[in-house]
Amino acid sequence: MRKALVRRAGLLCLLIIAGVAALLLTKRSGNAAGLPAQVGDCSDTTIKTIGTRLDGVPGSGSMMTFSNGGQQVGYDTVAAIEASRVGDAVRMCLVSLPQNCPPGDNRGRVYRTTNLRTNQSWERADSSHICGGA
Numbered sequence: 001m002r003k004a005l006v007r008r009a010g011l012l013c014l015l016i017i018a019g020v021a022a023l024l025l026t027k028r029s030g031n032a033a034g035l036p037a038q039v040g041d042c043s044d045t046t047i048k049t050i051g052t053r054l055d056g057v058p059g060s061g062s063m064m065t066f067s068n069g070g071q072q073v074g075y076d077t078v079a080a081i082e083a084s085r086v087g088d089a090v091r092m093c094l095v096s097l098p099q100n101c102p103p104g105d106n107r108g109r110v111y112r113t114t115n116l117r118t119n120q121s122w123e124r125a126d127s128s129h130i131c132g133g134a
Contacts (some may be wrong), residue, residue, distance in 0.1 A: 001027060004023065004056045004124075008020050008111075012123075016027060016100030023078075025080075027051075030071060034068055034069070035044055035068055035069060035070045035092070035094075035122060036092060036094035036111070037094070038094065038095060039094050039095065039096060039097060039112060040093070040094065041093070041094055042092065042093040043068055043070075043091070043092050043093075044089065044090070044091050044092075045067050045068035045070065045089075045090060045091075045092060046066065046067045046087055046088065046089055047064055047066060047067075047084055047085065047086050047087060047090060047115075048064075048065045048066055048067050048086065049058065049064060049065045049086060050062075050063075050064045050081065050082075050084060050085075050086060051063050051064070052073060053073050053074065059077065060075075061073065061074050061075040061076055061081070061128075062074060062076070062077050062078045062081040062124075062132055063065045064084070065083055066090065066092065068092070070092060070111065070126065071126055072113060072125065072126060073109060073125070073126070073127060073128050074124050074125065074128070075128065078122045078124070080115065080118070080119075080120035080121065080122045081122060083115070083118050083120060084115050084117075084118065084120075085117070088115050088116070088118070089115075089116040089117065090113050090115050090119045091113070091114045091116060092111045092113045093111060093112045093113075093114075093122060094109060094110070095110050095111065095112050096109070096110040097109055097128045098131045101131030102131065105131040105132070106131060107125075107126065107127035107131045108125050108126070108127060108129070108130030108131050108133075109125065109126045110123055110124070110125050110126075111123070111124060111126065112126075
């Protein structure tokens with residue numbers, strides 16, 4: 001009886017360790033919710049809105065927001081963004097972080113986003129200006 005309890009406890013420990021490992025691998029491979037926090041991390045999300053940098057002003061650049069709270073914006077119009085649709089699944093990967101930012105100013109994170117429907121990718125910052133700028 002004691003051997004059976006020890007085996008069950010050992011099996012339970014293995015299952016817990018396997019579960020924790022799966023969660024860690026999921027976060028690193030891009031299946032976790034939220035924005036990627038470290039360069040090289042990825043996150044799967046969906047497109048919430050697609051528009052122009054200046055609301056309703058054609059030719060002012062591309063902007064999109066995501067259901068994980070992220071956004072990308074820039075001064076030029078990006079064909080891959082224009083080919084995307086609200087609700088498309090995307091993978092966002094953090095490619096760079098701004099340096100020497102004033103406290104509380106985190107603008108300028110650059111993400112490489114791949115639309116999983118069109119298989120097109122683009123790189124954009126989360127703001128029109130990097131930290132410390134306008």
